[in-house]
Amino acid sequence: MSPPDSVPPAVAPAPSRPVSLGVVFLTIFIDLLGFTIIFPLFPAMLDYYLRVDGSGGGLGWLLRQIDAFAQLAGSHGNYRAVLFGGALGSLYGVLQFLFAPIWGALSDRHGRRPVLLVTVAGTTLSYVLWFFSGSFLFFIAARLIGGAFAGNLSVATAAVADVTTRENRAKGMGIVGVAFGLGFLFGPAIGSVAAFHDLSAQHPGLARLGVNPFSLPALLSLGFSLLNLAWVWLRFKETLDPAHRGAAGHIRIRHPLHELMVAEAGPARRTNWLYFIFTLSFSGMEFSLPFLAAERFHYRPTDMFKIFVFLGMVLILTQGGIVRRAVPRYGEKPVLLAGLFTVMLGIALVGLASSSWLLYTGLAAIGFGSGLTNPTVSALVSLYSPAAQQGRMLGVFRSLGSLARGVGPIVACALYWWLGATTTYLLAAALVLAPWLLALPLPTPEK
Numbered sequence: 001m002s003p004p005d006s007v008p009p010a011v012a013p014a015p016s017r018p019v020s021l022g023v024v025f026l027t028i029f030i031d032l033l034g035f036t037i038i039f040p041l042f043p044a045m046l047d048y049y050l051r052v053d054g055s056g057g058g059l060g061w062l063l064r065q066i067d068a069f070a071q072l073a074g075s076h077g078n079y080r081a082v083l084f085g086g087a088l089g090s091l092y093g094v095l096q097f098l099f100a101p102i103w104g105a106l107s108d109r110h111g112r113r114p115v116l117l118v119t120v121a122g123t124t125l126s127y128v129l130w131f132f133s134g135s136f137l138f139f140i141a142a143r144l145i146g147g148a149f150a151g152n153l154s155v156a157t158a159a160v161a162d163v164t165t166r167e168n169r170a171k172g173m174g175i176v177g178v179a180f181g182l183g184f185l186f187g188p189a190i191g192s193v194a195a196f197h198d199l200s201a202q203h204p205g206l207a208r209l210g211v212n213p214f215s216l217p218a219l220l221s222l223g224f225s226l227l228n229l230a231w232v233w234l235r236f237k238e239t240l241d242p243a244h245r246g247a248a249g250h251i252r253i254r255h256p257l258h259e260l261m262v263a264e265a266g267p268a269r270r271t272n273w274l275y276f277i278f279t280l281s282f283s284g285m286e287f288s289l290p291f292l293a294a295e296r297f298h299y300r301p302t303d304m305f306k307i308f309v310f311l312g313m314v315l316i317l318t319q320g321g322i323v324r325r326a327v328p329r330y331g332e333k334p335v336l337l338a339g340l341f342t343v344m345l346g347i348a349l350v351g352l353a354s355s356s357w358l359l360y361t362g363l364a365a366i367g368f369g370s371g372l373t374n375p376t377v378s379a380l381v382s383l384y385s386p387a388a389q390q391g392r393m394l395g396v397f398r399s400l401g402s403l404a405r406g407v408g409p410i411v412a413c414a415l416y417w418w419l420g421a422t423t424t425y426l427l428a429a430a431l432v433l434a435p436w437l438l439a440l441p442l443p444t445p446e447k
């Protein structure tokens with residue numbers, strides 16, 4: 001009989017042709033390179049589409065909502081560019097929130113590889129539209145399609161659960177975290193460099209086809225996506241044991257919050273909730289960090305780049321090295337609790353920082369803590385879920401993160417303008433206390 005503080009293990013899948021973690025790593029890394037290239041381009045995109053489309057149509061409506069919100073929040077300066085990027089990011093995040101569980105459940109029924117091929121192909125189509133998005137309408141269509149097909153990350157994460165033992169689950173999720181960190185580190189840098197080359201200026205005849213100043217970044221994203229499609233087709237072998245396909249029976253997928261609310265009460269549902277609250281706080285802090293650095297330390301864009309490189313490197317080193325050693329020694333739950341506490345301390349330090357050394361000390365704590373938190377929380381969701389529902393539960397998990405990343409920046413910006421940096425960051429740090437408390441009663445999963 002299992003001890004009272006443990007969770008009975010799910011039946012571990014035994015794929016007949018296991019795929020290496022290196023293949024999954026490259027699948028996620030290449031996908032994130034294409035996804036993050038657009039991040040530094042939002043401010044310039046607003047200027048471009050204002051010149052092309054004027055203040056009418058969908059762009060005009062969006063800007064009127066932004067102006068109304070900013071007036072309510074007491075904003076000033078470049079609020080339009082900031083909230084424009086936040087609104088487009090939220091649009092993508094909400095669609096990913098809605099569709100990720102669907103792709104995850106389909107992968108539980110039909111296998112990981114065919115669903116990955118479909119989602120990567122859909123992402124490729126979104127980049128084709130972005131390349132020809134000379135009008136704002138085409139660009140929005142590209143974002144809509146991209147968000148709807150953004151289920152490949154949750155499916156790839158489920159593949160990691162398929163090919164790792166229960167003892168090594170957190171190590172596998174750490175590899176996923178390294179791929180995330182590298183993608184978010186190099187993607188924006190590639191986008192920044194590519195933005196200096198305007199294909200529509202070099203080849204004016206292409207402008208009538210919709211080629212625009214941001215078509216080269218779109219072309220690079222398209223290239224990475226095509227490379228990923230070929231990589232999955234050639235190297236990604238099916239990871240889900242046929243015996244587990246469709247074992248959960250017919251599943252009707254509703255929106256992820258409904259899925260979470262009707263799910264059986266237990267550690268998997270609790271872990272999903274704590275991840276949502278943690279990501280809400282973390283994404284709000286991450287999005288508002290450039291405002292704090294510019295206001296308090298007069299940092300320029302090049303200085304901002306150093307901040308995110310520093311944060312990314314700490315994340316990569318933590319997830320790629322420390323987690324792999326800490327989890328086998330201490331277990332997922334203690335490492336998760338340590339990570340959440342360290343993030344809480346780091347966010348508070350950044351909010352109170354009056355010097356650069358204190359700012360970077362806080363950033364190091366945030367990077368270290370989130371590097372401990374992300375792989376362990378995803379490993380726990382996997383370990384608490386039955387083998388036949390890995391794709392479904394990890395799809396809900398990833399989609400809740402997408403929703404939090406869509407809501408967090410907007411809420412953080414509103415609080416920043418209303419209450420100032422110090423109060424906003426102390427509130428964000430206090431919010432992390434909620435997932436820490438939710439994690440305390442989590443049982444130890446059997447392995």
